[in-house]
Amino acid sequence: MSVSSEDLFGQILGLGEDWEVFQTESVEERNTIFIRVRETASLLSSQRCREDKRYKVKLYDHAPRRFWRHLNVFNGECVIECALPRLQCNHCGKIWRAKAPWEGKCKGLSNEFEAFALTLMKEMPVKSAGEILARMTIACGVC
Numbered sequence: 001m002s003v004s005s006e007d008l009f010g011q012i013l014g015l016g017e018d019w020e021v022f023q024t025e026s027v028e029e030r031n032t033i034f035i036r037v038r039e040t041a042s043l044l045s046s047q048r049c050r051e052d053k054r055y056k057v058k059l060y061d062h063a064p065r066r067f068w069r070h071l072n073v074f075n076g077e078c079v080i081e082c083a084l085p086r087l088q089c090n091h092c093g094k095i096w097r098a099k100a101p102w103e104g105k106c107k108g109l110s111n112e113f114e115a116f117a118l119t120l121m122k123e124m125p126v127k128s129a130g131e132i133l134a135r136m137t138i139a140c141g142v143c
């Protein structure tokens, strides 16, 4: 049985059932792998209204496409790309943006990248850690 690169990256990112990798693109001149993710039908059935958990939601639309710098994969830079869905409550009509499992606290960084950055800062002088992180993020070019 062969595993597609989409399935492989979905497992690496730990996306679960609510999200799927639908495309990967390796941009060789930038040594970057773009991982394009979208929600699955299961997201809509697993979410409930934020005001009242009894009520189900539907897809309203998608927010503009965003990018998150993720940890390097196969020695290449890894960027997650996704237009996050906006959900609407079937009952009260409120609309909000779905939260993705990889979102970090900083815009443009995945939670695993943030955890890596924090480890670096603990283990080495801040200046050295800053230099490594600057090299990793500036080269990205999209975030």
Ligand SMILES: [Zn+2]
Binding pocket: 049, 050, 051, 052, 055, 089, 090, 091, 092, 093, 094
């Ligand atoms: Zn509601």
